[in-house]
Amino acid sequence: MIINGGIRYCEKGLTTSLRAMHVQSELIGMYNENVTGFDKIGYQRKDPVVSSFTEYIGVHGLSQTVDDKVGRIAMSDNPLDLALANKGYFQTQSVDGIKLTRDGRFKLDKEGNLLTLDDASVLSSAGVPIKLPVVPEKIEDVKINSKGLVSVFNRNTNKLENVAFLGVVDANGVVVMDPQVKQGYNEYSNVALQNEFISMMPIIRNFEANRQIFMIQNQNLQKVISQLGTTS
Numbered sequence: 001m002i003i004n005g006g007i008r009y010c011e012k013g014l015t016t017s018l019r020a021m022h023v024q025s026e027l028i029g030m031y032n033e034n035v036t037g038f039d040k041i042g043y044q045r046k047d048p049v050v051s052s053f054t055e056y057i058g059v060h061g062l063s064q065t066v067d068d069k070v071g072r073i074a075m076s077d078n079p080l081d082l083a084l085a086n087k088g089y090f091q092t093q094s095v096d097g098i099k100l101t102r103d104g105r106f107k108l109d110k111e112g113n114l115l116t117l118d119d120a121s122v123l124s125s126a127g128v129p130i131k132l133p134v135v136p137e138k139i140e141d142v143k144i145n146s147k148g149l150v151s152v153f154n155r156n157t158n159k160l161e162n163v164a165f166l167g168v169v170d171a172n173g174v175v176v177m178d179p180q181v182k183q184g185y186n187e188y189s190n191v192a193l194q195n196e197f198i199s200m201m202p203i204i205r206n207f208e209a210n211r212q213i214f215m216i217q218n219q220n221l222q223k224v225i226s227q228l229g230t231t232s
Contacts, residue, residue, distance in 0.1 A: 014221075017214035019058045023050075024207040026059050031200045034191045042103030043189035044068060068171065071102075071190035073182065079139045080106045080114075083187040084168065085180035091167035093129065094120035100169065102187055108142070110135065114150070124150075124164035125175060132163055144183045 030048045037043035045067040054061030073083045082090075082104030089100035105117050112132035114122040121129035125148070132152045136142055141153040148166035153159075168179035 014214060014217050016055075017210045017217065020055070020210045021207055021214070023054055023059055023062065024203050024210070026062055027203050028200060028207070030064065031196050031203075034189075034196050035193060037189050038191045038193055040189055041105060041186050042071075042101055043191070044071070044102065045189065045191045066171075067190055069190045070187065072188040073185050074188060076184055076186045078105070079142060079184055080108070081184060081186050082106065082144060082166075083182045083185035085182055086176060086178060088168045088170055088176035088179050091123040091127075091169060092116050092120040093123055094118065098123070100171070104181075105186065108132070108135070108139070112136075123167040125167045126164065127167065128164075130164050130166070133161060144181055146178075146180050146182070148179050148181045 027048050027050075030046055034045050037045075046064045047067050049063045049065055051057075051061040051063070068087050070085060070087065073085065084090075084102060084104065089102055090104055092099050092101060099120070101116070103116070106122055107115050107117065109115055112135045114130040114132070116122060124130050130150060132142070132150075134152060134154050134156070136152055137155060141155070143151045143153070143160065144166070145151075148168055150163040150166060151160050152163060154161050166179070166181065168176045168181070170176055
């Protein structure tokens with residue numbers, strides 16, 4: 001007869017607690033990102049998505065979706081600040097390619113190009129950068145209606161000249177027919193702070209519960225190892 005002795009350690013309990021705390025930390029980080037973006041112009045809330053297998057695969061089961069609801073719109077003193085009262089995005093082009101944004105804080109350069117604050121070109125509905133035919137003496141000479149039509153008042157001819165429609169598209173790149181552009185306004189985030197904090201509370205409680213379980217399991221394991229060491 002051969003008797004085999006040894007220690008068999010099943011790490012499932014500790015691993016499960018660690019995996020759960022890791023997932024909950026990531027979720028808290030997502031909600032904290034929303035809280036941080038509360039006062040950011042053009043920021044859209046990120047909604048965490050937890051898959052059915054997250055308890056087995058950990059953070060790889062987490063993803064995010066964008067809440068495309070319209071945020072808080074406030075008046076601005078800059079005529080080139082634009083807000084979208086409907087769902088959609090402005091199209092801009094930089095050295096990194098074409099990007100979509102709801103941040104409508106624009107400016108004009110010396111040549112009459114319509115740019116973002118990061119010097120990216122604002123695109124028209126035709127997909128080309130918008131450039132005014134004349135550089136206005138005053139920013140107030142630039143007019144943009146609710147359809148996104150950009151016009152400029154030419155003081156040489158005393159006429160309002162149409163330039164182009166803003167390239168406002170949805171998340172799939174389809175042109176938005178009625179973007180409801182509001183000139184002289186900024187759109188802040190669509191984050192509701194009270195909802196973010198309420199959503200975080202059960203996650204924080206679960207994290208603390210898993211931390212306590214991990215500590216108990218770790219202490220019990222240490223006791224077992226200590227007792228085995230004294231009896232050897």
